[in-house]
Amino acid sequence: MFHWLEKRPFLFAVGVFVTIAFAGLIEILPDFAKASRPVIGTKPYSVLELAGRHVYIKNSCNACHSQLIRPFKAETDRYGHYSLSGEYAYDRPFLWGSKRTGPDLMRVGNYRTTDWHEHHMKNPASVVPGSIMPGYPWMFTNAADIDTAYAEMLTVKNVFNVPYNKPIPTKDGGTVTVKLPDTLDGAKAEALKEAKAVAADMKSKEVKDMVARGEIPEIVALIAYLNSLK
């Protein structure tokens, strides 16, 4: 039978394809039917946070840092509650990583401050002696790309129905609303407002001046994102 198949390339290819695709069908489809729903307290990213997430991706921070806390005592002791599927409901793409050269960052917003990040990102070894993480000083001068972040917000709202401008339940029983401004200028103003709040806790004069001029350096967006990881 197989000899026969080997003389019929088309049928052979079909056979191979079906054999390969089989597992995919069974494994992928059922889970997609019940796509994970956000847990209480999970909200979409704001303009500045999303711009910061793009900075994280641009520099492949995920090459060294995971965002996935596994359900072991050693991990929950170190990083906090283990990860729940629904917490990732607005993560496009997911950023779990595959190598923990540095620590997990899933809940880094719970135990690090703006001030700490500022110094650490400029020169990691000055904050954590012995660290092998590279410094990222250029983030203090490169401008964050607010336009693209805004474009992505519009896209996920239109295509995937992400609940911007809608009340979202929080853990303490209240609600919050993440704003999606109507216009690009509105988004820029919103981002600048968030940026001012972050920059207020920072030391760098350079950064403060930039924000005062209405520009947003990458580091400010990144810190807004890191602070949102809880």
Next chain:
Amino acid sequence: MENRPLEYDYTVAKMFMFMAIVLGIVGMTIGVVLALELAFPGVNTILGSGVAEFTNFSRLRPLHTDAVAYGFTLSGIWATWYYVGQRVLKVSLKESSFLMAVAKLHFWLYVLVVAAVVVSLFAGITTSKEYAEFEWPIDIAVVVVWVLWGVSIFGLIGIRREKALYISVWYYIATFLGVAMLYLFNNMEVPTYFVSGGIGAWYHSVSMYAGTNDALVQWWFGHNAVAFVFTVPIIAMIYYFLPKESGQAVYSYKLSLLAFWGLMFVYLWAGGHHLLYSTVPDWMQTMGSIFSVILILPSWGSAINMLLTMKGEWQQVANSPLIKFMVLASTFYMFSTLEGPIQAIKSVNAIAHFTDWIVGHVHDGVLGWVAFMVIAALYHMAPRVFKREIYSKSLMNAQFWIQTLGVVLYFSSMWIAGITQGMMWRAHDEFGNLAYSFIDTVTVLHPYYTIRAVGGLLYLVGMFMWAYNMYKTATAGRAVEEAELKNASPMGA
């Protein structure tokens, strides 16, 4: 019927051979830089802090993985396809100007994609997904390149003289189909520029899938990208080149059949082993784990089939460095396909995941198996495409030993590093507190990172020896007659 042997056309095979050598050296040079950066962080700013944005570890790492996987390995795969394909199908590219044009277009478009990838990754334009970092414009170009290869495969098959498809062709077909399916599904993304009505970066996109689903699709892809780039086409190579070079028939046809269909069936199930203890449903994790263990069978099936092909001819291993490369390649294949399933056992993965042990596993596979096999295949092809004898046997021998030492240093140091780190992360003291702060688990790795960098450097030196030997073969090797090219490749001292 005329009896003259076919004149095969190796133009495109040669172009891909050249790319494999160049991209191999580029990709592994970046690998060595990465290794040095982890051992000595000062290397991050080695070209000055002004350009550190482009030379630091995190920006370079995707360049390494893509350069070696999609640069070096794919070029090697295509170089062998444009050589093996004609020979086992008994048809020459010369016979079809259409297929020749497709093959050339395939090559040049691929070169363009490589250039685009290099520029975009240096600029930090990435989707962040491992082995699928390219943004949508490049994805589209990749699909075109892939389709061109498909046309080339099925076109050649369409005009073939040898009716039965040789085992290698099965594996090339499977590579083509497998990657096509996986790549398409994993790269489903929505370009934000168009949906938002022209705002922001035109090349930016957002994944079709979110969170856990995204992870599931990504590792269904990621694992099988490994399968269909680092395993399936490499098996295609060894099934052709080892019997050819040794003059031995494949040990067992039945075993090749079993191993082939077994591999096709089992591989796709195993993707879950990248997501153990994550938030994907438990049953998928369990399936991933179980099928990973089953995967030993078809993997070892091929490897043992190859080793037994050498039955009674073991003196060839001692005599020929080319055979050495291939025999060690299948040995490393057995090694990493035993190690992989062990790491896929849930309790082992709890320690191994996220550590350097995985990196060690990756590199005993890619350095010991993939790269050795590509190197061997291209060595075997060189005298046939250039009609000259391999320039230097002793240089090849030296390369073999240097690279073998390099691999051994690489994986042994990463084993120790990974297990040390995994154990330290989970250690508690007598009061139930964590015994080590995270940074303790980093600084302890310094010696192992240094050893790995040395191992990598040795391997890279071997790559240069290979490039030199190939260059000399093409330009200065003794010219040889067809009759000398039957089996064992002719080699100069």
